[in-house]
Amino acid sequence: MVDEALRRRASAELPGWVLEGEELIGRWRFADFAEALAGAVRVGALAERADHHPDMRVGWGRLEVRLTTHSAKALTSRDVDLAGKISQALTPPHA
């Protein structure tokens, strides 16, 4: 179960992100496939810098980012931190 303080922090700091189990999920729409893939590449650069890596789904005009901490089998502050950076770099995900 997600730590209550962490849940409150995610809720306060991460508009548009959805918490499902131990995963933070953000979804974006883009104009086309290339834009969505470019979004994934930007997320990838942030992930490398944080040494913390999401699962991503890319489709035509769609990007989904899923964050959890596999080593802890739980959501951690590293996920919330990276989600915040992704929101800054792209935009907040659509709700």
Added chain:
Amino acid sequence: MVDEALRRRASAELPGWVLEGEELIGRWRFADFAEALAGAVRVGALAERADHHPDMRVGWGRLEVRLTTHSAKALTSRDVDLAGKISQALTPPHA
């Protein structure tokens, strides 16, 4: 249901790809997250050239590519063609 001639063609020409319903699915392993994302970008370039776009899932050392023809709600020769180009550019997916 997938056209039988197309199914035979996919089976003959596309080692490692899996047919699930109307989707051709290829999965690759990479050394790390950045390599997997680079694989997705290569697939993206082929997709743009073909004007035919897969759904992709990227994770740490993992890439999954899913091909179907949304407009036809079916697998078509465009999917088999693009899958062949992806196998050439990366390697055949692991079975």
